[in-house]
Amino acid sequence: MTDVALTVGASPKPKLDHPVAPTTAILFVSILVAGIVYAGLNIYLEVRDAGVITESWLPFILLGIALLIALGFEFVNGFHDTANAVATVIYTHSLAPNVAVLWSGLWNFIGVMVSSGAVAFVIISLLPVELILQVGSHAGFAMVFALLFAAIIWNLGTWWLGLPASSSHTLIGSIIGVGIANALMQGRDGTAGVNWSQAVNVGYALLLSPIIGFICAALLLLTLKYLVRKPSLYQEPKGATPPPLWIRAILVLTYLHRRLLRPWLKRWSEGHGPHHVDPDRLRADRLCLEPRHA
Amino acid sequence: MLILIGCVPTAYALNRAMPDSRVEQFHVLGAAAQTALQKLAPGVPPADTRATVTTYIRIKQLQPDTISAVAELVGKIDAQVNEYGTLRKIPTAAVYNVRNDMYLVSEAIRVMFKTGVPSLNQATKESLTAYKGELDDATKYIPLWVKVSVAIALGLGTMIGWKRIVVTVGEKIGKSHLTYAQGASAELVAMGTIAGADMFGMPVSTTQVLSSGVAGTMAANGSGLQMATVRNLLMAWVLTLPMAVLLSGSLYWILSHI
Numbered sequence: 040m041t042d043v044a045l046t047v048g049a050s051p052k053p054k055l056d057h058p059v060a061p062t063t064a065i066l067f068v069s070i071l072v073a074g075i076v077y078a079g080l081n082i083y084l085e086v087r088d089a090g091v092i093t094e095s096w097l098p099f100i101l102l103g104i105a106l107l108i109a110l111g112f113e114f115v116n117g118f119h120d121t122a123n124a125v126a127t128v129i130y131t132h133s134l135a136p137n138v139a140v141l142w143s144g145l146w147n148f149i150g151v152m153v154s155s156g157a158v159a160f161v162i163i164s165l166l167p168v169e170l171i172l173q174v175g176s177h178a179g180f181a182m183v184f185a186l187l188f189a190a191i192i193w194n195l196g197t198w199w200l201g202l203p204a205s206s207s208h209t210l211i212g213s214i215i216g217v218g219i220a221n222a223l224m225q226g227r228d229g230t231a232g233v234n235w236s237q238a239v240n241v242g243y244a245l246l247l248s249p250i251i252g253f254i255c256a257a258l259l260l261l262t263l264k265y266l267v268r269k270p271s272l273y274q275e276p277k278g279a280t281p282p283p284l285w286i287r288a289i290l291v292l293t294y295l296h297r298r299l300l301r302p303w304l305k306r307w308s309e310g311h312g313p314h315h316v317d318p319d320r321l322r323a324d325r326l327c328l329e330p331r332h333a
Numbered sequence: 334m335l336i337l338i339g340c341v342p343t344a345y346a347l348n349r350a351m352p353d354s355r356v357e358q359f360h361v362l363g364a365a366a367q368t369a370l371q372k373l374a375p376g377v378p379p380a381d382t383r384a385t386v387t388t389y390i391r392i393k394q395l396q397p398d399t400i401s402a403v404a405e406l407v408g409k410i411d412a413q414v415n416e417y418g419t420l421r422k423i424p425t426a427a428v429y430n431v432r433n434d435m436y437l438v439s440e441a442i443r444v445m446f447k448t449g450v451p452s453l454n455q456a457t458k459e460s461l462t463a464y465k466g467e468l469d470d471a472t473k474y475i476p477l478w479v480k481v482s483v484a485i486a487l488g489l490g491t492m493i494g495w496k497r498i499v500v501t502v503g504e505k506i507g508k509s510h511l512t513y514a515q516g517a518s519a520e521l522v523a524m525g526t527i528a529g530a531d532m533f534g535m536p537v538s539t540t541q542v543l544s545s546g547v548a549g550t551m552a553a554n555g556s557g558l559q560m561a562t563v564r565n566l567l568m569a570w571v572l573t574l575p576m577a578v579l580l581s582g583s584l585y586w587i588l589s590h591i
Contacts, residue, residue, distance in 0.1 A: 052510070053503075055496050067489065074485040081478035082337075082344075089344035090425075105336045110486040117490020122498030123540050127516035127547075130503035140492055148488035152480055160473040164440060168390045172433045174338050181588035183336055189581035193573065198494060201501040202569040205538040212577025220582040224589065238574070245570055248538045251526055252519075252545030257553035259518040267514075273554060275510035282513035293520040 053129050055136055078106070105183075112187050115194045116206050120147065123203055124294060132281045133290040146295075165214050167221045182217050189213040208244070337479070338432070346432040348474040353419040359467050363411040366464035367404050369457045374400035382406050386437045395450050403441045407464070410434045420471060432472055439468040502544055505562040507551030515554060519546035541570060 082102070125139040134142075163171060170182045190209050197204040215238060222228065264273060281287050337345040378401040379385045385402040389395065413431050417423045423431055442465045445451065446458075453461070503511055523543040544566060551558055 055500070067492070070485060071489060074482055078478055078482045081476070085349075085476070086344045089349065102336070106482075109336055110482060113483050113486035114490035115494075117487045117492075118494035119498060119540070120487070121491040121495040122502065123543055125495060126499045126502035126543070127511065127520050129499060130511040131513050131516040133516070140495055143495075144488040144491040147491045148484040151484035151487055160469075164443070168387055168437075168440065171436065172387065175429065178589055181585055181591075185581045185585035185588055188584050189577055192580055193577050197569055197573075198497060200565070200569070201497040201505070202565055203498045203502060203540045203544055204569050204573050205540045207538060208570075208573045209577045212574040213581035215574075216578035216581030216583075217585045219578065220585040224586065242574075244538050244541070245574075248526075248541035249545040249567070249570070252522060252542035253549035253552070255522040255525070255549070256515075256519045256546035257549035259522055260514060260550040260553045263514050263518060273512050273514050275512055282517075286513045286517050289517045290520055293524045 053132060053136055055129075079103070105180075108184070108187055108191075112191050112194075115191055115198070117144070117147065118198045119194060119203060119206055128290050128294050131286070131290055132276055133287045134294070139294070162210070162214070167218055170217075170221060178221075182221070185217055185220075186210075186213045189216065205244075211238070211240075345476075346428045346472075347420045347423065347435075348471050349421045350474075350476075351420050351471055353421075355467075355470075356414060356419055359471075360411060360415060362460070362464045362467050363407055363414075365460045367407040367411070369460045370400055370404035370407065373451060373453075373457065374404075376401045378402050378405035382409075383434070383437065386441050390437065390440045390444055393444050393448055395445075395448075399441075400451070403438055406434050406438050410438065410468075435468045435472045439465050439472070501562065502547055505559055506544065506547050506566075507554075508557035508559055509551070509554075511547065512554065515547065515550035518550050519543055522546045522549075 082099075121140060121143045124143050125134075125136070128134045128139050129136045166182065170179055173179045174183070190206070190213050193209045193212075194204070194206060219230075222230075276282070282290070374397075376398065379398040382402040382405045385396070385398060386406060389399045389402075410431060413423065413427060413434075414420065442461050445453070445461075507515075520543070523539055523546055526542045527539055548558055548563060
């Protein structure tokens with residue numbers, strides 16, 4: 040009887056709508072401001088150090104806007120990335136939503152910091168070489184902003200609809216798009232501008248991932264049901280009770296694996312610098328940035 | 334980084350933090366690479382070496398004059414760096430060209446290795462790899478503050494906006510609430526797949542594996558699936574690539590004509 044009383048009182052749905060505490064908001068804004076000031080100061084010092092002769096502030100204002108857009112791209116990537124990592128731990132009450140999300144953000148931060156950036160340059164090498172050689176030109180900027188805007192638009196759109204999409208696919212698609220447009224505008228055959236091996240890779244991913252995920256998870260669940268005959272595991276959580284310790288451990292560990300361990304493993308397996316990365320084995324993730332799955 | 338290089342090449346086109354002591358090493362490795370390349374293809378380099386190498390990188394087919402062109406570029410880079418003694422002192426007017434020459438040589442070496450044409454002996458390979466490492470250190474670097482800024486942007490983005498997608502995965506794929514066993518199964522499969530993908534270089538997407546893993550456990554548990562969500566998910570996944578191609582292609586066209 041006590042069981043019934045419990046279920047009536049508490050919904051198994053996790054509470055996602057915590058009001059934002061003022062201290063959290065203040066912390067968020069101060070990190071943001073500190074980041075912008077830090078970046079601005081560094082640009083200023085490095086530019087001064089390089090002895091650039093400045094006649095007006097205009098180029099720097101433009102540079103600032105451009106950098107904000109690039110960082111906005113990362114910001115939006117973050118939306119998709121966490122969701123993917125925290126959904127199961129939250130819904131099984133293994134971790135409280137705010138804890139899971141905070142950790143996720145922290146580990147993402149660390150993940151970028153420990154990555155070598157090698158993958159970023161591999162991604163760059165997939166772009167049309169003549170545009171890379173003239174990044175300072177009109178066409179160069181058109182390329183950079185086309186990539187960023189396309190990825191931001193698609194990521195924001197799918198996010199708004201609540202659909203978890205793959206940011207790697209978005210980025211590879213954007214790169215291919217610029218390649219085709221550039222080839223066509225130069226009067227070449229549009230297909231010449233496409234890195235076909237990348238497109239085919241995405242095609243495989245599209246075919247493989249859902250099938251592997253669906254079938255393997257289904258089989259695993261059935262095996263588990265057969266081996267561990269404990270009905271409470273296969274019913275919806277009662278209230279906000281966390282799962283038994285071993286299930287909780289699996290959930291939190293897989294979550295940590297993705298957040299913490301992988302960036303390190305990845306860095307270690309990257310070898311000894313950019314010249315060892317083969318672009319065709321790459322699952323591209325970030326534009327200028329770092330290796331990770333999403 | 335491309336934005337920085339495009340806007341303020343003087344400050345970011347070359348790695349100004351590279352110590353002066355490296356120049357000696359740079360010179361030795363450059364000379365060795367040039368000799369090795371010249372031995373491979375003796376001959377007069379083409380008039381426009383840059384254009385020749387650029388085309389080579391684009392179409393990835395070796396022409397009779399490609400290697401001599403690369404060798405010529407190596408010589409040019411070396412002469413420039415030697416003249417100023419260090420990367421930091423290369424003047425604004427020249428820095429952009431030096432960077433491009435370095436980038437071209439590095440990419441050309443990469444393409445040679447990848448296509449396996451021409452076939453190179455071990456000594457040449459080692460010499461070119463070492464030189465490429467120097468070039469990449471000079472051009473493919475990321476300043477600490479860029480990393481920090483990106484990490485902050487991603488970290489903060491992570492902390493907001495997650496709700497919409499979490500609700501989809503947690504509530505809208507299956508008809509009943511996610512159970513403990515379902516969560517664990519989906520997560521384990523996602524982790525196993527990532528490990529496999531890393532090992533074999535398979536192009537799977539975590540996002541897709543996890544969401545479909547949840548769907549799989551819902552089906553296996555007899556909970557039933559919310560077909561509308563599943564349809565939307567599949568549609569979004571299929572459309573991602575073509576839509577991104579279309580978006581960036583048309584944006585590029587528009588932006589180049591402004």
